[in-house]
Amino acid sequence: MGKYIKYLIIGVVGLVSIGVLTYQYSDSAKKQVQLQALDAVHDLATNRMKKQAENGSTSVAAEFINFPIEATEVADGIIRVTGIGNIYMVPTDEGNVLFDTGLVMQVPKQIAAMNKAVPDNKLTHIILSHSHADHIGGVKYWKEDGVEIIAHDQFTEEQRYLKALEPYLHDRNRLLFPFMPEEPPTAEMIAYGGITPTLKVNEGDSYRLELGGKVMEVYAMAGAEGADNLVMWLPEQKALLSGDFFGPMFPQFPNVFTMRGEKIRKPVEYIRSLNRLIDLAPEVILPGHLDPVTGQEKIVAGLTKMRDAVQYVHDETIAGMNGGKTLYQLMETISLPPELELSQAHGRVSWAVKSIWEYYATWFHFDRTTELYGVDRGEVMPDVVALAGPNALLEKARSYNKADQPVRAMHIVEILLDDPSQASDPGVNQVRLETLQLLLDKAINGIENSYEIYWLNAQIRLAEGVISEVSNSSN
Template sequence: MTNPRRDSRFLHLKKIALGLLALVSICAVVLFASKDARRATELRLAEAAGNIATRVVASRSEGGGAADFISIPIEVRKLNEIIFQARGVANTQVIATSEGHVVFDTGLATQAAKQRRILDDALPPGDITHVILSHSHQDHVGGTRFWVEDETEIVAHRAFSEEQRYLLDLQDYLWSRNRMLFPFMPENPIKSGPFAYGVIEPTLVVDDTKPLRFEQGGIRFEVLSTPGAEGLDNLCLWLPDKLILFSGDTFGPNFPQFPNIFTMRGEKVRKPIEYIASLERLIELGPEMIVPSHQDPIRGREKIRADLVKMRDAVRYVHDATIAGMNAGKTVHELMAEIELPEPLALSQIHGRVSWAVKSIWEYYATWFHFDSTTELYAVPVRSVQPELARLAGIDAITKLAAEHVEADENVEALHLLEVALAGDSSHRAALEARLSALQNLLNQAEGSFQNSYEMDWLKYRIRATNESLAGAMQMPIRRDTASP
């Protein structure tokens, strides 16, 4: 006869023993296995962790704008006989040659191990000779460690290390700002382990005076400096024999579009004239196919040329109109309101907005002092006297006036007034309701006009925050009344 209690204790012990055995085996693999086996284990673990992270982010996302990129399937497609692409939030490309493979961009860290595995399954055997990084943004460099082998060259722009340095130094600041726009992001950046940002050391650098040219397996490669775009460290890969351009984020996530001259996410200045020069350079190449690191390849020499010329001319037009307005003594706000693209240069403003480009170019040249008010010189913002203004005028009276502006579709004027009212009482119900209406009107207008994803994401964030205030339960990354809607 068996003793059920003893049996269950035996089974329990057996489970523990098997568990320990498995743990010891894994440790043995990690400690004593060959480098290849360790690497394979690391890739498998990174893929499993990355799949979980991707699922969590996707489950939090309501779609629209940047969130749509999360739903792009991670899969391989072959663009021609030598170019393999793993899709995802950002794409990873491999140019396969008989003398080894060249990788262009390594994707988002949490998707990169899977991208590497599925590319490995599709690629012919070969060493990874080069990993070329289009710029230092997280979604383009995240998988670098999964690709680099002993002899692999890491190719980046000369400005890459400095751009990576400041993005890492300001990681907390930038993360908290990005989370306002993209609330599906994890609460905090990953600062250690295989997904951590900021550890890449290029072994070959390029700049305007030093492009990198090499031939491998009968294919010529040219890595060209194309600053501007998404950063000073932007570069492109050109295959002159195939007329194919790997553009990273040189054109932003869509092509063609009006670019983000510099982004509202809080990053460093991007230089407009350098960007125009970069576009000139790419027009001269005459690409037949563009392979961007987001979304789909673009084909057709004539169409590509026409769109590149349009982008260059649109940026040039906005730049020159801003300079002319500055010299004519106009204010930045006057120019933001009046400068528009003429019809032949009309481009999608889904990513960059012309009025923000005007402000960017203005501040790029004139910097922080607008010669508008003495108060600009001192650490005493207008907010410091708003509570007194609210007391003086009365919060109800200001709110009533603001509501009339909302009624007249003057929503930004209403928001100015409501900042005063809410400085007097941050939980004033009518003021919060008027703010909600103004924000909702602006969102409706954004959806009905340029559909600019950053504008819509910001307005949605402020609407969420206002709803939370109304519900009396506010938990914000920054105090709600210190950010201007």
């Protein structure tokens, strides 16, 4: 990872010095030079990841870098340029409308591809689906004087807290996605944030745009990727530009929780948003990532199923709360009925139960007095380990694994990991590794939730790291 950082630093230093040299030139000349420099940083970072992928050290990177950046007309009069995040343009005789702007590193190539597909590129509006970095990276490069930037009323607040918590979010993301750079980018031209919408649409409201005879409607609707989700509707084509409203697949159980640690998504608002989309009855969905979904019947059925599934999990959680069930009982017992079965590859029902519980009741589960105090139970685990003896605990963990109860085994392993004298013990980490492998097998052969798999793989890397460190130092 050190090398990747070196490339980034070389690139960033290059960017900064080029920036200084071009300070005297016009804004657009400066932008051109910045785009060239940004593209060079992109290529360096990409080459680094290509090498990693060739060495087999990360498979995610391979998918990431092989994603083509190409323009195509995906629906009548709507141009998409692909990338990590798709960008869309609706050209009209009175100016063009851009929906989303991609990840900053890919902006130079996405702009070039779009300019080739739409040569008369007089931009009048930029519409942002939400404040995530893979959707707003290109704003400062696309924006000219007088271009309207339209976003959800909550965009500014979401952008503020994501920026304020950037180091924390970056560390968590990097554990899950080890190919990421060690630090969040700080150079001005690649840094996250700083976008001020010129026009905001309130939650539940819409904004109608008529340009060169084309009608576009922007709907502010809290979604599965935050409180600032906004979609664009083209009534003539019955096309929905959905940003990340649905997540990476359609249909699927939505992610009302994110492992990287953002605010919990509001379940009832999400259901209301789905109802608005069902009323529109789209014929095509053009998502922020991957390919269009077509077919009105299939789309409306999918939207309806998603709405009913979220409503079901929501209502069951409330019923359980009122019925005196514990959170863990509800996480174990609430599942989708067969007619509402949906992929949980992105959002997971048991995590939605926990999110809905904590959305309403917050963090005090009313179970244990110690919940109220800043002394973690881990602090007394060395006492428990000393009393029980580490070998007895390891034996217990192994027996839970043999009985195919790896979550119970992990509870025991975590007692040992809370004891500093045991945390670096290779034997403890060997049982930790076996337990994680069992959990991973279950995850892969079960609902295949991608975040669960990222997390378990990250923990496996940590356990393997401890084991190999100990064996190296004893050699």
